Amino acid sequence: MMSRTFSAHRPLSVQRPASFRLSIDSNTTALLSRRSHPPPSSPGAELETLKVPTYYVSGVQDKGKGVVATQPLPRGAIFLEEQPLFTQDPGCTNSNILSALVNCTRDEQREYFKLANAYKNGGKVLPALAIFRTNSFACDDNQQTAVAMQRRGIFLIAARINHSCTPNVGRVWEPARQMMVFRTLRAVLVGEELCINYVDVLGTKEDRNANLVERFGFECACEACAMQGEELAQSDQRRAAIRRLYDEVSACLKEPTLGMRKAQLALRLLQEEGLALYESTFCFDAFQLCVLVSDFANAKAWVRKAWEASCVSSGPDGLAARTFKMYWANPRAHRLSGTMPRMVLSGPV
Numbered sequence: 001m002m003s004r005t006f007s008a009h010r011p012l013s014v015q016r017p018a019s020f021r022l023s024i025d026s027n028t029t030a031l032l033s034r035r036s037h038p039p040p041s042s043p044g045a046e047l048e049t050l051k052v053p054t055y056y057v058s059g060v061q062d063k064g065k066g067v068v069a070t071q072p073l074p075r076g077a078i079f080l081e082e083q084p085l086f087t088q089d090p091g092c093t094n095s096n097i098l099s100a101l102v103n104c105t106r107d108e109q110r111e112y113f114k115l116a117n118a119y120k121n122g123g124k125v126l127p128a129l130a131i132f133r134t135n136s137f138a139c140d141d142n143q144q145t146a147v148a149m150q151r152r153g154i155f156l157i158a159a160r161i162n163h164s165c166t167p168n169v170g171r172v173w174e175p176a177r178q179m180m181v182f183r184t185l186r187a188v189l190v191g192e193e194l195c196i197n198y199v200d201v202l203g204t205k206e207d208r209n210a211n212l213v214e215r216f217g218f219e220c221a222c223e224a225c226a227m228q229g230e231e232l233a234q235s236d237q238r239r240a241a242i243r244r245l246y247d248e249v250s251a252c253l254k255e256p257t258l259g260m261r262k263a264q265l266a267l268r269l270l271q272e273e274g275l276a277l278y279e280s281t282f283c284f285d286a287f288q289l290c291v292l293v294s295d296f297a298n299a300k301a302w303v304r305k306a307w308e309a310s311c312v313s314s315g316p317d318g319l320a321a322r323t324f325k326m327y328w329a330n331p332r333a334h335r336l337s338g339t340m341p342r343m344v345l346s347g348p349v
């Protein structure tokens with residue numbers, strides 16, 4: 001699962017004025033999945049080791065098991081930090097997994113073999129490897145490594161987190177602590193399922209599901225995908241437009257006013273769609289447009305917003321948040337600073 005290749009935030013390209021996109025963490029979004037699930041009689045009973053009060057693992061409609069909030073969680077709350085049971089290279093074999101499992105306790109081995117197996121019906125992949133492929137997350141100390149090449153880990157709790165096309169949880173690997181950290185991207189209600197995104201969630205329902213089927217072998221049962229008729233058509237339109245704007249804003253280097261309008265439109269559509277994930281990207285785009293034309297007052301306001309959004313999804317110590325904070329203190333340090341005639345653009349609303 002979870003090799004989320006579509007980077008919600010583009011690669012740090014500030015050093016190359018030709019492509020002025022900066023980019024950020026590797027996380028996700030918010031809203032819609034407000035479907036409620038009644039708590040089990042004994043929270044955490046399904047995995048004896050999980051005595052954490054903020055969530056429980058439970059059956060959720062149409063998705064097998066999932067992770068559900070036991071209490072209201074504010075935006076940006078860390079509700080889970082988990083170390084991997086073991087990690088492996090992406091090209092690992094079934095024997096590699098079995099060898100890694102030898103070092104685990106009996107309970108851990110049992111829990112491992114209870115995890116979802118997306119290859120069960122295909123039959124060609126041996127079970128230990130199939131479970132690894134279904135449930136592992138990329139967790140690599142080297143942030144420059146391409147996702148497909150990254151070392152992957154098994155996290156027994158996080159493996160129960162389902163996908164949503166409007167996720168309310170972001171995740172980040174913290175190499176210093178060797179820990180995967182999960183934060184809420186918006187306020188979450190008691191009984192709400194906590195979901196990340198396995199794939200890029202821009203694009204229409206059809207696009208998203210084609211991607212999920214191809215890469216993860218299932219059709220999405222999230223609330224965005226359950227929409228019908230006019231509601232679905234509008235959601236599809238908004239997401240397709242955000243995807244277009246994502247590309248178009250970066251092509252507006254010579255037309256900062258147009259670029260700013262597009263970035264602001266994208267942010268409005270993201271809000272309407274409940275997608276927090278891409279907010280810091282577009283805010284940083286707006287920042288870069290401002291520094292281009294030496295509008296440093298608005299630049300500071302935009303980069304501050306990018307920093308706030310990044311802290312919510314990936315925490316204040318992430319590379320993106322640290323970069324944004326640095327530009328917030330000194331927007332003139334940006335390489336594009338003052339490369340176009342001076343002009344006043346606009347700030348965040």
Ligand SMILES: C[S@@+](CC[C@H](N)C(=O)[O-])C[C@H]1O[C@@H](n2cnc3c(N)ncnc32)[C@H](O)[C@@H]1O
Nearest residue numbers: 063064065116118159160162163218220221222
């Ligand atoms: C990593 S597991 C997530 C936890 C899993 N539901 C379980 O019972 O352990 C991934 C599997 O969960 C299911 N799943 C995750 N998100 C889903 C979604 N949005 N819609 C339908 N099934 C989903 C799929 O069967 C997928 O192969």
